[in-house]
Amino acid sequence: MKLPVFKALLLHRFAKTIVFGLALLPFCWLLLAAMTNRLGANPAEFLLRALGDWTLRFLCLVLTVTPLRIISGTSALARFRRMLGLFVYFYAALHMLSYSWFDMGFEFDDIAKDIAKRPFILIGFSGFVLLTALALTSFNRAIKLMGAKRWQRLHRLVYLVAGLAILHFFWMRAGKNNFTEVYVYGAILGTLLLWRGWHRVKNKPG
Amino acid sequence: MSINSSRNGFAHPSPGEITPRHVYEERRDLIKLMAAGAAGAALASWASREALAQGAAGARSGKLAALPGARSSLAGAVTMEKLTDYKDASSYNNFYEFGTDKADPASNAQSLQTSPWSVEVEGLVRKPARYTLEDLLKLSAQEERIYRLRCVEGWSMVIPWVGYSLSELIKRVEPLGNAKFVEFVTLADPKTMPFVGTRVLDWPYAEGLRMDEAMHPLTLLTFGMYGEILPKQNGAPVRLVVPWKYGFKSAKSLVKIRFTEKQPGTAWNKAASNEYGFFSNVNPNVDHPRWSQASERRIGEDGLLSRKRKTLMFNGYEAQVGQLYAGMDLKKNF
Numbered sequence: 001m002k003l004p005v006f007k008a009l010l011l012h013r014f015a016k017t018i019v020f021g022l023a024l025l026p027f028c029w030l031l032l033a034a035m036t037n038r039l040g041a042n043p044a045e046f047l048l049r050a051l052g053d054w055t056l057r058f059l060c061l062v063l064t065v066t067p068l069r070i071i072s073g074t075s076a077l078a079r080f081r082r083m084l085g086l087f088v089y090f091y092a093a094l095h096m097l098s099y100s101w102f103d104m105g106f107e108f109d110d111i112a113k114d115i116a117k118r119p120f121i122l123i124g125f126s127g128f129v130l131l132t133a134l135a136l137t138s139f140n141r142a143i144k145l146m147g148a149k150r151w152q153r154l155h156r157l158v159y160l161v162a163g164l165a166i167l168h169f170f171w172m173r174a175g176k177n178n179f180t181e182v183y184v185y186g187a188i189l190g191t192l193l194l195w196r197g198w199h200r201v202k203n204k205p206g
Numbered sequence: 207m208s209i210n211s212s213r214n215g216f217a218h219p220s221p222g223e224i225t226p227r228h229v230y231e232e233r234r235d236l237i238k239l240m241a242a243g244a245a246g247a248a249l250a251s252w253a254s255r256e257a258l259a260q261g262a263a264g265a266r267s268g269k270l271a272a273l274p275g276a277r278s279s280l281a282g283a284v285t286m287e288k289l290t291d292y293k294d295a296s297s298y299n300n301f302y303e304f305g306t307d308k309a310d311p312a313s314n315a316q317s318l319q320t321s322p323w324s325v326e327v328e329g330l331v332r333k334p335a336r337y338t339l340e341d342l343l344k345l346s347a348q349e350e351r352i353y354r355l356r357c358v359e360g361w362s363m364v365i366p367w368v369g370y371s372l373s374e375l376i377k378r379v380e381p382l383g384n385a386k387f388v389e390f391v392t393l394a395d396p397k398t399m400p401f402v403g404t405r406v407l408d409w410p411y412a413e414g415l416r417m418d419e420a421m422h423p424l425t426l427l428t429f430g431m432y433g434e435i436l437p438k439q440n441g442a443p444v445r446l447v448v449p450w451k452y453g454f455k456s457a458k459s460l461v462k463i464r465f466t467e468k469q470p471g472t473a474w475n476k477a478a479s480n481e482y483g484f485f486s487n488v489n490p491n492v493d494h495p496r497w498s499q500a501s502e503r504r505i506g507e508d509g510l511l512s513r514k515r516k517t518l519m520f521n522g523y524e525a526q527v528g529q530l531y532a533g534m535d536l537k538k539n540f
Binding site: 040041042101103114178 | 293294297298302306308309361405406407477478481493496497498503505506509510511513514
């Protein structure tokens with residue numbers, strides 16, 4: 001596809017609706033599979049892990065938006081950034097919900113103890129708390145209220161979230177020494193972060 | 207009357223509350239009769255579902271050779287809990303030689319060559335010998351034992367195994383006085399086991415028991431499940447089942463049984479000694495460093511929305527095996 005056509009498509013009035021629908025597909029698929037009992041022998045574990053995977057995937061996706069926009073000069077891509085960011089939060093919240101529900105039966109005492117006791121859970125939970133702050137300040141007026149500088153500084157925390165997410169994933173896989181996927185996601189997020197660092201240095205005035 | 211639920215763990219009701227066997231079996235007949243159409247059409251559709259569910263739970267796959275066993279009369283050897291579906295028990299497995307995903311063994315283990323097969327029995331015994339599988343199969347009468355299986359990962363199943371007490375074999379080889387432990391070595395064939403050679407664990411996968419644990423009648427030398435020979439992904443053709451220990455102690459596809467004076471190294475202990483001890487008895491009071499062991503999810507039974515059930519001390523076999531550990535600090539000897 002030629003770049004101008006791509007740009008025109010991105011600006012189409014249904015483009016956002018379509019991306020929204022696509023981003024919702026994993027959720028619909030999981031919901032359908034859960035309702036028709038097709039999640040295998042341990043559906044709770046399947047849901048919990050699948051939701052974690054989708055959180056990471058959307059995290060990679062949303063962090064690709066700005067580099068892609070700058071490299072290809074496609075400013076229209078910026079339209080999708082907030083929505084994709086909120087989908088990260090959507091899947092993270094469902095991940096957290098399925099942990100609290102299926103694993104802990106909404107026993108909040110047990111959840112608090114679990115967070116305090118297990119570093120792997122603490123790291124995941126910290127990431128979720130940070131994402132909550134970003135989601136809560138994702139509307140336009142928040143930028144005005146906070147001032148663009150401060151807002152941007154807060155939202156740079158998404159890189160910390162990415163780091164926490166990878167650590168959480170690494171720890172979860174450590175029991176089986178099974179790190180292939182961890183390395184793949186780590187490499188993607190690492191590359192995106194490096195690019196940003198490089199881009200910043202390059203564009204420094206002076 | 208005290209009201210127990212699965213949350214308190216499994217408790218035997220008082221004898222008066224147990225449904226007599228003939229009544230219980232009549233119910234199944236009734237259901238089958240209804241499914242056959244003797245009752246109204248609406249009821250029949252409900253009943254056929256029920257009859258199917260009943261059949262599927264206990265049923266064999268029908269694809270493997272039958273291996274019948276007489277119902278064991280040993281105390282604790284037959285739990286009355288609902289059996290895990292054969293499909294779940296044979297498709298949700300940990301068998302790292304074939305991959306680390308639960309579904310991997312079922313798809314990758316079909317390359318395993320189980321015939322010819324023999325088990326070398328060696329070490330501190332008066333009569334070391336190499337037993338062929340055929341020898342082992344007829345060494346003692348096959349029994350059916352229905353055991354709870356508790357995985358260290360926090361899930362459990364109820365499986366009807368077929369085999370006999372390992373002690374039957376041990377008695378025949380006559381251990382020497384200084385034999386204090388038994389080591390179980392499993393097959394590690396890189397040609398048929400795609401993940402042997404990966405860094406996950408030390409190969410071959412080895413396990414071990416103290417002599418008194420190995421001699422305990424509940425420790426089962428296992429050749430089958432659900433009335434058939436073992437599926438490859440479940441550790442064919444011969445494996446160990448130690449129902450009061452976490453599942454990984456029950457080594458699969460055994461090729462060597464060695465009697466030693468010193469405690470043998472075991473695969474998971476070598477991989478992470480702070481997480482997996484030599485004993486690895488099921489113990490709700492000693493958590494895994496990365497998760498709680500207080501509760502478990504029964505595969506196929508505890509659905510998405512049901513609460514996990516409490517894990518029982520020694521997986522509910524405390525009455526049978528508790529005395530083996532009398533006076534031991536189980537927090538230290540986890």
